[in-house]
Amino acid sequence: MLSGFVERRIVTSGAEIHACVGGNGPPLLLLHGFPQCHAMWHRVAPELARRFTVVATDLRGYGRSERLPGDPQHANHSKRAMAQDQVEVMRALGHERFFVAGHDRGARVTHRMALDHSDRVLRAAVIDIVPTVEVFERLDQAMATAYYHWFFLIQPGGLPEHLIGLDAAFYLRRALGSIGSGGANAGVFDDAALAEYLRAFRDPAAVHCMCEDYRAAATIDLVHDREDRAAGRKLACPLLALWGQASVVGRSYDDVAAIWRAYAPNLTAAALPGGHFLPEESPQETVEALVGFFTG
Template sequence: MTPTIPGFSYDRVPVADGVALHVAVGGSGSPVVLLHGFPQTHLMWRHVAVGLADRHTVICPDLRGYGASDKPADPDGTAYAKRTMAADVVALARALGHERFALAGHDRGALVAVRAGLDHPDAVTHLAALDVLPTLDMWDVLHGTTAAVGFHLYLMAQPPGLPETLISGAPDAFFGHFLDLWARDPQALPADVRAAYLTASREAVPSIVADYRASAGIDVAHDRADRDRGATLRMPVTVLQQDWGAALGYDAAALWRAWAPDLRHVTVDCGHFMAEEAPGRVSGALRELLRR
């Protein structure tokens, strides 16, 4: 049986023509939407969500293309643009009765959260991003042999066909590689949760690739247009990151501050899956953000 978030109810909510999101909802109070990363599902928030539910309505969807949410085809390269996925999130919150909400995202979910904050500033009250850089900056800092750490970004950026074929040939090896490599504490990903992530990813290879492909194309164009017009995130922003800047030679806080003038940037000492490896630290940072 697929694990669930204890005490949360589950539903499917239509958010766009032909697309519904699988979502877990729990708690009561001001709304907080939590967006998962790769190669995970909403389950990555299971500890944090329960911790926040005493004071907040916590909404944990599977992003389009992931988990049990719908996985539309992508004939023109826009179905998995972060602009499209951000619109899903706003539509989901509204369908659940929330015009304004706080938003936190990890990894891919953080990129969706940033786009939602830029495109829908009147809807997003607070924003948190876990262990990622904005798309435009991410590509700028990868260079030379250090870019090998992001080989999957380049693989999935290729035109349709080859990436899907290669990954589908050994999906558990591919997705499991990242679960094993990026978790500093393997015990944070128990066997049933790890199996759920692998099953969900195995069943979503084309849409996951399309999500990454968008980040090498249309998402960059959207970010560049926003940078050129001086757009920034108007809401309070918290970023939690490993010290990738020291490893790859850039100032992560400075890159984020260009997008988020009201920024709290924190370097954390844990693995990439910090909501599972250090849920208390993440919950505390989110509670602090929501008081700003």
């Protein structure tokens, strides 16, 4: 999916991570979201590689990265553990300090990384999210309906894993359509990218990891986020927050920038045309926003 990029397998202290590396210039780490993998960057990574050394990875449990079993505290899939993986990937590639941009779940890993590894992250960008703790604390009926998968995927006892496994292709199309503003049948998603997303969805171990990611968000990640908030910890690095004008985030919150400013004093914020999947729906606008921020 990423023409001209070189595939790497990097063993970290927590998981073996799949990465695609290409381009020249300052290092830029790209982190995907649910229900996707590194392939979601196929319309923007080659353009970014003209200015940056781009590293597009699969989060642990997703795509082609290692699957880890769940644990009672969901620590194996906490954003803290996922962020640690990615910092070690960048170090293994020779990048002690770097830029990072994340979409969806990858944006949540990006937020945690910028807090836990402020000495590593030069600048960070988050695409179409507000902080996890804010999602839960501001929840209303409309948001719960739009984000129903947050509560479906955290159910215990293997329930979501089993139901998704009955028809993985159907659930993937449904997830892409309900989260986004266009959907998998509206020409938003490339056929090759869809095939790569489905490749992982047909692996029960990958589906389990994705559920554990959401279970962590509703448990251990909230503990970490609330501890930071109580201690007054905020992002030290400049942050770019992007969201889609037609996305759930864009439609549900009166002032996305104000929400983020409480966490990131040095904030740049903008709504872009499109829905949730901005790198695929609005690639040119996404590239321009990222390049402007990371070269500014």
